[in-house]
Amino acid sequence: MSAYHPLTEAEAIERARAVPGVFAPGAELTSREIGDGNLNLVFHIQEAGRGKGLILKQALPYAKVVGESWPLTLDRARIESEALIIQGRLAPGLAPKVYAFEPELALTIMEDLSDHVIMRRGLIEGNTYPLFPGHIGEFLARTLFFTSDFGMNQQDKKLQTGRFINPELCKITEDLIFDDPYTKSPNNNYDPAIEAEAAALREDAELHAEVARLRYGFLTKGQALLHGDLHTGSIFVTKTSTKVIDPEFAYYGPMGFDIGAVMANLLLNAAAQGGRMSDAAALADFRAYLLDTVVQVWAEFETRFRALWAEHAVDRLLRESGYLNVFLAELLQDTFGYAGCKMVRRIVGLAHVADIDGIPDEALRNRARRVALAVGTTLIKQHRTAASIEEMRAIAAREFAAKEG
Missing domain, CATH: 3.90.1200.10 (Aminoglycoside phosphotransferase (APH), C-terminal lobe)
Structure with a gap:
């Protein structure tokens, strides 16, 4: 089990690569941190020449807008993942698909919506x-x-x-x-x-x-x-x-x-x-x-x-x-x-x-x-x-x- 730490882009790529059926074996993957909110890291993982890929969202233990002086629970990542799954089941097609949730890293791996x-x-x-x-x-x-x-x-x-x-x-x-x-x-x-x-x-x-x-x-x-x-x-x-x-x-x-x-x-x-x-x-x-x-x-x-x-x-x-x-x-x-x-x-x-x-x-x-x-x-x-x-x-x-x- 991985101890919690903010992911690097290289680590995000390796976790994305492990999701079955998304990327070709051995494909060259790139990562871009695109989080513009106040609470999370968001990595966009793509395969060269393939367009859409995966989104990895990791909760931070503090509010980015303020800094480490405003601590936050990492359990919100579980709440978000479970809510997405419930919303996707109740309103099909209107929420992104969740592929995996890693509680120890407060990490959700989900559908890439870069065409939106x-x-x-x-x-x-x-x-x-x-x-x-x-x-x-x-x-x-x-x-x-x-x-x-x-x-x-x-x-x-x-x-x-x-x-x-x-x-x-x-x-x-x-x-x-x-x-x-x-x-x-x-x-x-x-x-x-x-x-x-x-x-x-x-x-x-x-x-x-x-x-x-x-x-x-x-x-x-x-x-x-x-x-x-x-x-x-x-x-x-x-x-x-x-x-x-x-x-x-x-x-x-x-x-x-x-x-x-x-x-x-x-x-x-x-x-x-x-x-x-x-x-x-x-x-x-x-x-x-x-x-x-x-x-x-x-x-x-x-x-x-x-x-x-x-x-x-x-x-x-x-x-x-x-x-x-x-x-x-x-x-x-x-x-x-x-x-x-x-x-x-x-x-x-x-x-x-x-x-x-x-x-x-x-x-x-x-x-x-x-x-x-x-x-x-x-x-x-x-x-x-x-x-x-x-x-x-x-x-x-x-x-x-x-x-x-």
Whole structure:
């Protein structure tokens, strides 16, 4: 058994070579470390002249964004590997295939998706993905339904919950999303130009009350196995394919947290495009696409979730009581609230999004940050009255017009 240590590229190649059926015997393999996240090493192993290869992802015992002063458990690699396997089984074709997991090295060997692009990058470049709402709606409906008490034996669900407690990574979420942005935290990171907006977050008692309500839901609503970090940087896409990656934050929590994360990142990109696209017509068209996608994601999710309920709900009383409508109404409200929290955190918190931070012009960059904060805080404050996904589109459109007009 190998003692834990960060792999070298040469070691990564040898482990990739041992995976049966991927590379030709004795083939020349190359490795490139491509990890651009905060927590892991990621090696892309290829055979010369063959294109796709394998991805080896190794958890580090600390957060790269901070350093060794922020230690992290290596058990998150097991959680990620198990979550990927579950998601791949429940939503076939929408998660990368896992070939092997080496617990002693916190190492997962998985499918190479180099023929895809990270969705965040694609959206920044102004690309559209017409099949994405159906794909992500399917992924969300199936992974959330079949890991919940609605679609899973309740005793089995309790046992599975125990395998995904994930306290250290949940603590990161609890602090960075539901606490730090509303205090003078040393973890916060924002341009001094938006100090007035950051101070307003710290002083808004109404906002704090709603965030506290959402935080408590994150702490206590063990509804389903979440991805836990489902942003556009955790989704690979092509025009015809969607693959969800990186579920190392997986745990049992409120379904709206995952759905809201998808919505938040679409809205963050929409806010960013006001500083990226100079052509007014092109901006209007692309924003309409993004806001339409927000609406379509919820519609696709809801349609599939209702169908799964009708066919597979394991609890007779729940299935026949009409509770589904009540549940989905509450879930939509959670989705609004968690989307707002995700947006706020990405503007004033520790880690931002390239959509906005990559805007070349400083004034437009800070305007986009103010727009995103306005959308996010409105979603939070109004989440308990939300009755339609169309309201999310309307809130975003209204704040874009108000802050950019």
